[in-house]
Amino acid sequence: MTLSEARTSFRLAYVPGVTPGKWVRIWNERLPDVPLDLVTVSPAEAPDVLRNGAADAGLLRLPIDRTDLSAIPLYTETTVVVVPKDHIIAAVDEVSTEDLADDIVLHPLDDTLGWERMPGRPANERPATTADAIELVAAGVGLLVVPQSLARLHHRRDLTYRPVSGAPESRVALSWPEDETTDLVEHFIGIVRGRTVNSTRGRPLSTSQPAPERKRPDADGARRKPAGGKATGRTAGKAAGAGKSARSGSGGGAKSAKGVKRGKPRRRS
CATH class of the missing domain: 3.40.190.10 (Periplasmic binding protein-like II)
Known part of the structure; x- marks a missing residue:
């Protein structure tokens, strides 16, 4: 078991000027059972703080001596x-x-x-x-x-x-010991890179209820016929319209037959 894995919290070092507040807030929302401890370090001592295990990861300024350290550039300052x-x-x-x-x-x-x-x-x-x-x-x-x-x-x-x-620019990066890429480090990498909860790498550190599956409508947008056999929605409307048309048709036929004129009867010779 490594020193990072033995801790009950995640220690994040950061150099002056860097503001980790947004990422800390997201960490606390996603991993409320794993406290995140902030450690302020000078730019010169930041790499050694990571190498000697005093912090799990650090927000520092490039360039640094990358020996035994991994680093992900995050942004460039004005x-x-x-x-x-x-x-x-x-x-x-x-x-x-x-x-x-x-x-x-x-x-x-x-x-x-x-x-x-x-x-x-x-x-x-x-x-x-x-x-x-x-x-x-x-x-x-x-x-x-x-x-x-x-x-x-x-x-x-x-x-x-x-x-x-025309002046040099400062690049801020997330760095950590390359041999200590723990699940906690992976979760923090996911946060600074903007990954969602479901896309964060590493083993899940907390459980949550799965989102309920949404019911999909039929392909034609119509409602399904209920188990009782009675049509609903557009199906019922079409059936009612068909019945009305049938009654109207029969009534119209009777009216036409009644209105026919009969000729005069022939005389018998």
């Missing part, structure tokens, strides 16, 4: 630049990396964008974390380019952000 509200960039809808050439662009040590070449001018020192970089932006030291979810996570009333074209 990249934005965080600026003070009185900065000239706040007056436009979008900028490019070239538009940042004259600004100091901060590059925190926990950066998740994987730049090949940073835009703008470098600061004297790299901030330790994204949170530290946000504080420096608020102090007017420089600007910060991050995934949009991190800009929202560290929102301040004196700061705003705008999309940046």
Whole structure:
């Protein structure tokens, strides 16, 4: 029995900015007897948390070292630049990396964008974390380019952000140890991929009553004849119409015979 199978709950790690709330809600609806525990981890420590068994699966940012880990990319985030509200960039809808050439662009040590070449001018020192970089932006030291979810996570009333074209994008993925693809992991994969309850892989972890079978109408849409032999619906209507026509026909014939004129009788010679 593996460590994941021995647990009575499912542990999900996630990095800052990722919001697993919708998937957690669906999990609780489908598997109410298996609690889902959330574990917040930094991007740097997320792969090791999965490898050492501290979590069953994790929502993290690519790229990562894929050794011994499976990963399913889920979505790609918009990249934005965080600026003070009185900065000239706040007056436009979008900028490019070239538009940042004259600004100091901060590059925190926990950066998740994987730049090949940073835009703008470098600061004297790299901030330790994204949170530290946000504080420096608020102090007017420089600007910060991050995934949009991190800009929202560290929102301040004196700061705003705008999309940046030409910048790397952050991809969020679901990852887990490739040798620990348990039934619980399969169920969570099904949830994030939008599978229905009936299409989720793995052994069922809860029972439910099957949906009642719907009765199909006859091919021609007519009602079936009941066991008593009396016709109903359109069949009864046709029979009644036929009987009425028959009575009308016989009455009309009698009226026609009565109305025939008889000729004068011949005289006998």
